[in-house]
Amino acid sequence: MPSASTPAADGAGPGITTPGDGWLRVHPASPFVRGWVALAAIGFFFGRDIFERTLQGRPMFEDGFAGRVPWLVAGGGAVLLVAVLSFVLTWYFTKYQVSGGYVRVNTGFLFRQQRQARLDRVQAIDIVQPLLARIFGLAELKFEVADAGESAVRLAYLKIDDAQQLRATILARAAGIDEDAENLGAPAPEAPEYPVLSVPPSRLIGSLLLSEQSLFVVVGGVASVVLSAVTDNRAFYFYLIPAALGLAASYWNLFNKGYNFTAAISPDGIRLRYGLLDTQAQTLPPGRIQALKISQPPLWRPFGWYRIQVNVAGYGLVENAGEASSRTTLLPVGKLDDAMNMLALVLPDPGTSRPAEVFGAGLTGLDSDGGFVTTPRRARLLAPLGWRRNGFAATDTALLIRSGRWWRNLVLVPHQRTQSMALHQGPLARRFRVADLVLHTTAGPVVPRLTQAGLDEARALFDEQSARARLARKRQTTEQWLRQVTPPGAGPESPAAATGPERNESHQEQEGPHHG
Template sequence: MTERPSALDGAASLDGPAPLDGPAVEAADGAWLRVHPASPFVRGWVALAAIAFFFGRDIFERTLQGRPMFEGNFAARAPWLIAGGGIVLVIAVLGFVLTWYFTKYQVSGGYVRVNSGFVFRQQRQARLDRVQAIDIVQPLLARIFGLAELKFEVADAGESAVRLAYLKVDQARQLRATILARAAGVTVGPDTPDAEAPEAPEHQVLSVAPPRLIGSLLLSEQSFFVLLGGVGAVVLSAVTDNRGFYFYLIPAALGLAASYWSLFNKGYNFTAAISPDGIRLRYGLLDTQAQTLPPGRIQALKISQPPLWRIFGWYRIQLNVAGYGAVEGAGGNSARTTLLPVGKKADAMAMLALVLPDPGTSEPDVVFGAGLAGLDSDGGFVTTPRGARLLAPLGWRRNAYAATDTALLIRSGRWWRALVVVPHQRTQSMALHQGPLARRFGVADLVLHTTAGPVAPRLYQAGLEQARTLFNDQSARARLARKRQTTEQWLREVAPPGSSVAAAAHSGPEHPSLPPQEGHPHG
C-alpha cells in the first residue's frame, strides 16, 4: 500500500497547519528542520570536481606537453576566463545553497513530510505506519564529515519515499528512532509532546567474520565461472598457439577484481541484531549502511547454497522487502536485499527465527532442515511425482513444497540448493502454469507472486493433483492469514492507548502488524 501524494506543488498538507513559507510556522509536534548545511557539497562534490577538471585540464595538458602554462595572449583572455569560471562556480554554489534552503522535513502526527525544490516545489508526505524499512547510509565522504543519509522506504519499488541527505549521524539515529517509535504506535506523553523517543535496545544475533566472507566470495558461483572461463582461455591459447587470448583475460580480471572488491566492501563486518523496532543489519567497509526492517515487513526469502559452499555448509539468505524493489545486477544493490551474506546452518536458522518468529510447526528444525538439504518426503515435503522424473532427472527428488501454519516452503535444486519461504499473509496472488510437455507428464508449476526483489517463488513440476489442491489450499490459507492479521490490529486498537515508550520498547517482535494509525491525535 503506497500512500504517497507527491508533487502537491507547494500546497499545504492535508492535515496540520499550513507550512507554506517561512521556516518558523511551527507544526503541532514537529518543527520544520533542514538537513545539514554541508550536505549539498558532500552530495555535489562531483559537480565541483567536474568544474575544476574542466578548467584545470587545459593547464595540466600544457604543462605535460612542455609548453608554457599560459598562451601568449593569455593576459587578454584571463579576465573572461576567470569571470566565466566564477559565474559557473557561483551558480553551482547558489544552486546548492538554494536547494538546501528549500529542503525541509518534519515528523509530525502520523506523517513524515519533505518539502523540496524552489522552482518546481514538491511536497511529499509518507505515512509513518506504512514504513517498510529505514536505512542509514554513510558513503565514505559523508563518513569523514560525520554525516549520514536517511532513507525511508514505503511499498513502492521505484525510489525511496523520503531521502534525507545528509544529517549528522546522531541526528539521523534519533530521527530513525522517532520514526520507528511513532510507526510502532508509541504515544509520547501529552505533557511532553516533544520528547524524543529513546533508541530501542538491541541484541546482537550474529556477525560474519572477514575470513568467512572472503572464503564465501572465493567459493561463490561467480568464481566457479571465472575458473571455467580462465581454463577455457588458457586451453584455447595452447591449442591455437595464439597468445591473444591472454589479453582478453586482463580486462576480465580487472572487472572481476572490481566486482569482488565491491562485494567485499559491502559485505564487510556484517552484523545482524534484533530490537523491538525490527531487525537491524549493519555492514560495509568504506561505505557503511545500517538497515532496519520493522517486524513483519519481509515478503519472501530464499536460503540458497551454491555447490562449492557445501564444503563448509554455508548458506545465504536473500529477501524481498516491498520498498527495496528489484536488484540491478549482482554487484549493485544486492547487499540491501541480503539478510545473511554467508553463514552456517545454525546462523541461517537463527535469522529465520527472527524473520518468522512463529514457524507454524512443532518441529521447525526437522522441516526447515529437510528444506535446506533434504530429499524426497522427509520433513513432510511433497516432491515431483516419480512419473515426471524425466523432466528433472536430478532435481525431481528436491523439487518439493511443504506448508506450515504460517508459511509455504518451496525447495528446489540438487546442486544449486534453494529453499524459498513465503509467509501466508504475504502472498499477493498466485498462478498455475502448465506447458505442453508438463501436461504430457501430468505436472504443473505453481508461481506465487510477491513484491519485486531477488526472490521469485516458483514450485516446479508438482503433480497435477497436488498442485491443484495446493492452489486452493494456499488461497484459503492466505485468506485466513490476512484475516488473522486484521484481527490482531483490531485487538491492538481496543487496547488502552496509554502505552509508554518503555513499554513499547519491550513489546517484542511477535506483534508485527500495522499499529492503528487513526487512534493518534493529529496535532
C-alpha cells in the same frame, strides 16, 4: 494531530535550522558532499593548466596572459558562483517534516516536488554513509514506502546523530506508539537492540572465492587460455585485461558491501549493518519481509555455508543492481545456526512444533523428511535429479518450497504475505499429471515457484493456500507493530517476545481497521 506537534524539531541538533511549522532542513554541507564531483571538475579544469606549467618549469602564466586574466577570473568565478548558488538554493528548498502520521519531503526550486509518505506504510529504513559523507559525519536517510510505484524517499544528508534520531522517531510513529502529552517534544528513544550474528571477514573472503562467479571465472579463464593456445592468437590476452579489471571491481564491490556484516534484533525489527568504506545500516520492521530464500551453491556445501535473500516491497525497484543485491541480502554467508537464527527473526512463530526438523529437511532433506511432499515418482523423468527434493511443506504460518539437488534452495513465503497465485501446466506436465504452483510476491530476488508437484497435491495446495492466506490476512489487521504497547526500551523484554505474533495479536484487538 496538529502539524506543530513535531517532537523531531526539538530533537534536531543545532546544525539544523528550523524554518518554523515543524519543517526542517538537511545539513547545509549536503549539496557539496553530493556535488563534490562537479566542484572537483571545475577545480581540475582551471588548476590543471597551471599545475602542468609549474611542473615543466615554465612560467606559471603564458605571455600575454595578463590581458586575459580578468576574463578568465570572471568566467571561472561565474561558473563557481552558479554552482555554489544552485547548491545553496537546492539546500534552501529541501525541507522535511514528520507529523500527523506522514513524512513530507519538499525538494526543488524551479520544479517543486512534494512527496509524502504514510508512516504506517514504511517498509524499511536505511541509513547510508558514502565514504565522503562518513568523513564529515553525515548520513543519508532512505526509506521505502509501499504506496506507489516510485517508493523510496531520501533525505541527504543529515548529521549521523540526527539521522539516527529521525529513524527512531519514524520507527516509533510507524510502530504506533502514541505521543502522550507530557512526552511531547521529547525525542523518541532509540529502541534497544540485541546482536544476533556477525560475519567474520575470513568467511566472507572464502565465500566470495567459492561463489558462483568464481566458477565462471575459472571456466572462462581456462577457455580463453585454451583458445589462445589452439588458435595461436595472442590478442586474447588483451581482452582478458578489461575482464580482469571488471572482475576485480566486482569482487571489491562485494567485499566492500559485505564487510563487517552484523545483524541485530530490536523491537523495531531486524537491524543490518555492513560496509567497509561506504557503510549502510538497514532496519526491516517486523512482518515487512514478503518472501525469503535460503540457498547454498555447490562449492559452499563442504563448509556448510548458506545465503539468505529476501523480498521487501520497494527494494526490488532500485535502478542500481549492485545496490539492490546488497540490500536484499539478509545474510551474505553464514553457518546453519546463523541461517536458523535469521529464520527465527523473520518468522518468530514457525507454525510447527518441530521447527528444526522441518526447516532442516527444507535445507538438506530428501523425499518426505520433515513432512515435505515431493514430485511423484511417475514424473521423475522430468527432473531426474531433483524430483526427490522438489517439494513443499506448509506450516501454520508459512509455505516452504524446496528445490535443487546440487544447488539447494529453500523458499519461504509467510501466509499473510501471499499476493496471488497461479497453477501452470504445460503439455508435457499434463502427460505426467503434474503442475507448477507459482506464488506472486513483490519484486526481488526470490521467485517462489513449486515445480512439478503432483496434480492432486498441487490442486489441494492451491485451495488450502488460498484459505490459509485469507485466514492470515484476517488475523493481521494492523501495520503498526507495537500499537499500544509500552514504548521500546521501557522493559527488558526479550526480542522474540517483543516481535512475537501472540503479542501482536493481543493488541491488534484494540486497534480498529485504519486503512483508507
